[in-house]
Amino acid sequence: MDEALLRGLTPGVLGILVRRGADFAAAEDAVQDALLEAVRVWPDDPPRDPKGWLVTVAWRRFLDATRADTARRRREDRLDEEPPPGPAPALDDTLRLYFLCAHPSLTPSSAVALTLRAVGGLTTRQIARAYLVPEATMAQRISRAKRTVAGVRFDRPGDVATVLRVLYLVFNEGYSGDVDLAAEAVRLTRQLADAIDHPEVAGLLALMLLHHARRAARTAPDGALVPLAEQDRGRWDTRAIGEGIAVLQAALARDRLGEFQAQAAIAALHADAPTAEETDWVQIVEWYDELVRLTGSPVVRLNRAVAVGEADGPRAGLRALAALDDTLPRHTAVAAYLHERDGDLATAARLYAEAAHHAPDLAERDHLTRQAARLNARLRR
Amino acid sequence: MAKYLLLKHYRGAPAPANDVPMDRWTPQEISAHVQYMHDFAARLEKSGEFVDAQGLAPEGTWVRYDGEGRPPVTDGPFAETKDLIAGWMVIDVDSHERAVELAGELSAAPGAGGEPIHEWLELRPFLAAPPTITD
Numbered sequence A: 001m002d003e004a005l006l007r008g009l010t011p012g013v014l015g016i017l018v019r020r021g022a023d024f025a026a027a028e029d030a031v032q033d034a035l036l037e038a039v040r041v042w043p044d045d046p047p048r049d050p051k052g053w054l055v056t057v058a059w060r061r062f063l064d065a066t067r068a069d070t071a072r073r074r075r076e077d078r079l080d081e082e083p084p085p086g087p088a089p090a091l092d093d094t095l096r097l098y099f100l101c102a103h104p105s106l107t108p109s110s111a112v113a114l115t116l117r118a119v120g121g122l123t124t125r126q127i128a129r130a131y132l133v134p135e136a137t138m139a140q141r142i143s144r145a146k147r148t149v150a151g152v153r154f155d156r157p158g159d160v161a162t163v164l165r166v167l168y169l170v171f172n173e174g175y176s177g178d179v180d181l182a183a184e185a186v187r188l189t190r191q192l193a194d195a196i197d198h199p200e201v202a203g204l205l206a207l208m209l210l211h212h213a214r215r216a217a218r219t220a221p222d223g224a225l226v227p228l229a230e231q232d233r234g235r236w237d238t239r240a241i242g243e244g245i246a247v248l249q250a251a252l253a254r255d256r257l258g259e260f261q262a263q264a265a266i267a268a269l270h271a272d273a274p275t276a277e278e279t280d281w282v283q284i285v286e287w288y289d290e291l292v293r294l295t296g297s298p299v300v301r302l303n304r305a306v307a308v309g310e311a312d313g314p315r316a317g318l319r320a321l322a323a324l325d326d327t328l329p330r331h332t333a334v335a336a337y338l339h340e341r342d343g344d345l346a347t348a349a350r351l352y353a354e355a356a357h358h359a360p361d362l363a364e365r366d367h368l369t370r371q372a373a374r375l376n377a378r379l380r381r
Numbered sequence B: 001m002a003k004y005l006l007l008k009h010y011r012g013a014p015a016p017a018n019d020v021p022m023d024r025w026t027p028q029e030i031s032a033h034v035q036y037m038h039d040f041a042a043r044l045e046k047s048g049e050f051v052d053a054q055g056l057a058p059e060g061t062w063v064r065y066d067g068e069g070r071p072p073v074t075d076g077p078f079a080e081t082k083d084l085i086a087g088w089m090v091i092d093v094d095s096h097e098r099a100v101e102l103a104g105e106l107s108a109a110p111g112a113g114g115e116p117i118h119e120w121l122e123l124r125p126f127l128a129a130p131p132t133i134t135d
Helices: A005-008 A010-018 A022-039 A052-064 A067-082 A088-100 A108-119 A126-132 A135-149 A160-172 A181-195 A201-210 A238-252 A261-272 A280-295 A298-312 A314-322 A331-339 A344-359 A361-380 B029-047 B096-108
Strands: B001-011 B050-055 B062-064 B073-075 B084-093 B120-125
Touching: A005 A010, A005 A022, A005 A181, A010 A022, A010 A052, A010 A088, A010 A108, A022 A052, A022 A108, A022 A135, A067 A314, A067 A344, A088 A108, A088 A160, A088 A181, A108 A126, A108 A160, A108 A181, A126 A135, A135 A238, A160 A181, A160 A201, A181 A201, A201 A238, A201 A261, A238 A261, A261 A280, A261 B073, A298 A314, A298 A331, A314 A331, A331 A344, A331 A361, A344 A361, B001 B096, B029 B050, B029 B096, B084 B096, B096 B120
Parallel strands: none
Antiparallel strands: B001 B084, B001 B120, B050 B084, B062 B073
16 A cells, blocks of 8 residues: 555545534544554555545544534534535645644644644654654644644635745654655645645755755765765766756746745756766856845855855855854854865864864764864875 | 663763774774764664663753743853763663673774774663562
């Protein structure tokens, strides 16, 4: 059984229950029950109409759970009258769910958890494992999130930007446990792009596809990070790159530039270069200029300094860097890199060791320590 | 079964035999060290003795309550703090002897020159829940 296909039906089924008048929290529980039932029953007895099956089972579960004598008779009458679900309204239901689960009243961690469960169809246990927290903690986070959005009217359009931020967070978490969060984020963003015509949704999808394409090349067999310039480009996923570029070009043609499209454009320029040396750094700097204009983000300015170092030489990169706050995350690592390019190995080695000291994760710390070690070994010769 | 914490220190432990900072190793020596740590954890997972392993950033903040209606006071990090924890591994083993044996293996991780670091690790038993049968 294709679990992704099953989970792809989740938001549509949930949307139908809510449209029939079920409250969101109870409907969401009922859909989870129906999904678990499907995993158990379908391998031996696959339904002809998977979505109809899920709606029927989830609706029964909902009725069972909310059974109260008089109300029950009324709801069961309604069940008998219910026409079979048609395919047409599915997209609108899906879209409404994305908006609800990324509602601005939710904290980022709550919005992420609720989106993965209600839109993604993951179980609480899978989400807990992916984020390395106890299952009971994740269950509480999800039920609090459901209570928070309980009063939200389900028929108003939401804010696409908040949805995109949630999906971006999921993608950046990578993968741990038995769920590949990056792949799940791509799936959810693709589903969103099918439901709404919006250039930034397409931009985020393109950005994810282009970065996901490099995944196999990004780590060495021993788990060490491999920087972009040293990656074996033969291991990049050309199909994902092709799709990402096509999605991006269609979005850019709409002439409504946003930060995800600009980030995807930079990723596309890297993907386009057959070798690191052939990278079009001049164009990349231009895109960073656009990004600075769009976001004003200091992190973007830092990445721009690296690109300037490649386009106009390390001295120019160091000048761009000098204008930035040196307490920015990765500032020291960028300085180390530019000093090495400039031939000052002793300074670079010292800065790499310092950057390792402040590294936010183990893989990066090991990587930066290796860079320092590599230069120190050369200096000893 | 009893749980033990294996503590690794940035500072505060006696100096190891092979005391060379990591950025003075060769990149190959670093890779060998990282591989050893991965293999060690993987072996404990297979034997059913692994519980958790985490690394900590070298710098943190001291925080304390500062009275009703006030934000907490923060301070530090203090350079004079003697003891600085780098990370831990939690194991669940049958005996204290087994815990000592595993800590010894972890301390044999290779460092400069590919030789064991002989790093001192602190082994601390968990205070467990009381047993059901007490007499």
